[in-house]
Amino acid sequence: MQNKNLTFRDFSNENLRRVNFKNSILIEANFVNVVAGITPGLKLFIIVVLFVVLNLVTLIFSYSNRIIGFLLWSRDFIPEFAWITILSIVITVIIFILKADFRNTLLFSIIVFSSFSICVLLIPLQNSMINGINLLYSLLAAFFIYIGFFTGFSILVEIAIFLEVIITNFYQKRPIILALSGITILLGITCSNLIDFDEYNYQQLVSSVFLTLSSLPIVVYVQQRALAGDKKYLFFKTFAIRLCSMIGTTFENADLTDADFTGAELGNTNFREANLTRTCWRNARNLHKARVEGTYLENERIRQLLVTGNGRDQNFDGLDLRGCNLRNADLTDASFINAKLSEATLEGANLTRAKLAKAQLYGTNLTNATLTGAYIQDWAISLDTQFEGIKCEYVYMRLETKENPDPWRKPDNRNETFKDGDFSDFIAPIIKTQKLYQTQNVDLRKVAENYTILDLFHHEGVDPSAAAIAFQQLIDKYPESGLQVLSIQGRGNEKIHFQAQVTDDVNRSLLSQEYSAIYNQIKSGTYTDLQAFLAAVAEKDQQIRRFQELLENAIQQPKFYVETYRNVEISQGDYRETSVNDQGSYTEGDAHHNSPPETP
Known part of the structure; x- marks a missing residue:
């Protein structure tokens, strides 16, 4: 079977001892419970x-x-x-x-x-x-x-x-x-x-x-x-191992992308220089006796993780896990700081409280994964990183330290948790312009370092007038917060997500709670200081109206994204923050962008 195209072939439960698959294409081939090696x-x-x-x-x-x-x-x-x-x-x-x-x-x-x-x-x-x-x-x-x-x-x-x-x-x-x-x-x-x-x-x-x-x-x-x-x-x-693999089954230089070796006997087998992207090794036996030079299986910790699916409370900092299959793995409290997880699949994985700070997740499949309590400081994601069906009540935007035991929790209000679909909306990159995504030499993690973000969610639509007034009241009440609205995104008038820039030392949970309280009081007509507030800010009335009109126009669209106060300009790989004179740019529908490059 050397040099053959065997894509999607089903070999499950077969005896493949001493079979030669060298240079073959075995994409999505089924090797469940096969027996390989020496006769x-x-x-x-x-x-x-x-x-x-x-x-x-x-x-x-x-x-x-x-x-x-x-x-x-x-x-x-x-x-x-x-x-x-x-x-x-x-x-x-x-x-x-x-x-x-x-x-x-x-x-x-x-x-x-x-x-x-x-x-x-x-x-x-x-x-x-x-x-x-x-x-x-x-x-x-x-x-x-x-x-x-x-x-x-x-x-x-x-x-x-x-x-x-x-x-x-x-x-x-x-x-x-x-x-x-x-x-x-x-x-x-x-x-x-x-x-x-x-x-x-x-x-x-x-x-x-x-x-x-x-x-x-x-x-x-x-x-x-x-x-x-x-x-x-x-x-x-x-x-x-080299001598034994010479007379056993060989997959040398074979393409085993998305192949499944669940429960297979793989002692005395040659996987040298094979393409093992997203290959499944769950419960494979004697993989440590196989020849694996030139693949991620050379690392014993990675090999054990892929075989057992159990990485609970383990340290994988800095490891190259690109293309690994961690579907449904238990990664609770695991540490992946600076790890490379691009093109890997974490579908259904339990990443509760996992440390993903500065991890690379370009093109990674996180569908149906659990991310509650995960630390995602400066993680690197791209438009093809898959977040569908994410289960997440809250995340932390910084790693916990002794000085800061509350490392930038999201949602900012500690009394709230993400509702269904909130996380996918929240994790959309903070600076969302076509130029940024089309630039192939910008690391989004560096751009994000310039911002401390306050995230606010409206799950049952938004009253544009009440939202505009609540924001302005918050700005006036806490001038030291440096509160400035960055973006608004959502789906019609069903769910709206605001992102605002604030200073590093501000209590974002307090701001979130105050905004919700003012907004709800205005909507219910119980905000006692409303008339006094409106009279005191007459000169700001135009700004409030512009923000209100922007919201009213946006929510009439089936899906929208609006940049309100800031933009990002890209020039030869550099980025700089600039103000815009009007209320901002407007994007309707879904944009298709290039993904940022993988950081070396």
Whole structure:
């Protein structure tokens, strides 16, 4: 099936072991509950070969350790080289486990071994010990013991990782694997000590058994750390996965956009450089044993999130999650600060109290997602970000701090919550001009930093006269607020959304409550100071009338957007705020704009 167009093909529940999908187009293909990887017969053959190699390596490894005892107790060789070898091995293992990369550690230890050996050669030895042949044999024996020890050690680690990578449900079969491995290792040790039986056999046996068995816990430790993704030992795991994926199912360079691998068995499968945009991995098994270079699956945290769908209270700050499928995921209290979520799907996801500050959501699908209590400071959205059916009672426009435990809640009135559809209307970009959206080098988050916004909603239509008077009364009562109406948008006379600019330190909740109180009193005729107010602002009557007329004209349209006092001019990627002389610009219907570019 290599290089084929298999768009929409249904492979669900099929056995796809060793099938080659390289370079194929598999858009929206169904791989639910498929089984991929290596065939059982080939897998059994490889396991048998691994145990044979394990026996041979243990034999060589044990024999190397036996020679150390030979050097220590032989009258014909120089024991100092045995101690040099032991010391170099101990230093290498300690550094290897505690800190350094294995290859760098090995190089360092060879230098240490060589330095110690030179020092021994320079020590004046007794005449009985000075023998050129013995000296050469001792040095060569020590060197080959050292190289043999770490060669055997590395192969033992690799075999242990191979067994776990290739065996399905390894942990269920672990007792059997451990028993077979133990028998194989003991057989190798026994065989190594039956070679060249001589008078030093007892000392050599002790050295062989002790050094070999004491090395096995270190082998197991390194194996577990490698499988857990420890970068120091990751090349062991990478090597095993690459070899196994070469004989398993391959999707290398395939286009798997919107494909579904729910519940699939994916061990020993090759996804290298595949297009995995919005691919579903929910409950996929053994994905950590697949080859995934060049995809977002390389990151273990992302892989776990996609498989389990559970990101509750986890930190994903700064991660590249572009194109990830997080449909219906539980992301309650998760942090996505500065994360890249463009082109991802968060449809139906629970983002309650999630931190989305400075997150990129260009073209992201948030349909039916829950955003109640989310922190959306300077998040980057575009016209193709989907907000249909959003469930949201309130959001925060800033991250919470000790100094500000109430980080710009919306709606501003803390006694109110968003009604159905309010959030979609509210989140329409604050500065809504065609020039801004058509400019491809402006980051809306930077534009938004110039504004502190007060949002006011009318859900059952609006009385233009009462609204105009209530706004003017609010401006006069709180001149320090810097209140200026920025935009009006809505659908006929059903629901109206005002956005006004205010100063940073103003109590927006108080302003919202006062506006609602004044507006409702004016409408009901109970505003006691109405006549006095109108008489006192006679010189402002023209401004109130203009605002009233603007509203009356706007609400006669089926859908409208009006910029009242401010506009934004774009020139070669820069933006600046300018006043407009009249009441503003008017836009009827839906405009089609280009989306802003994704921020690097």
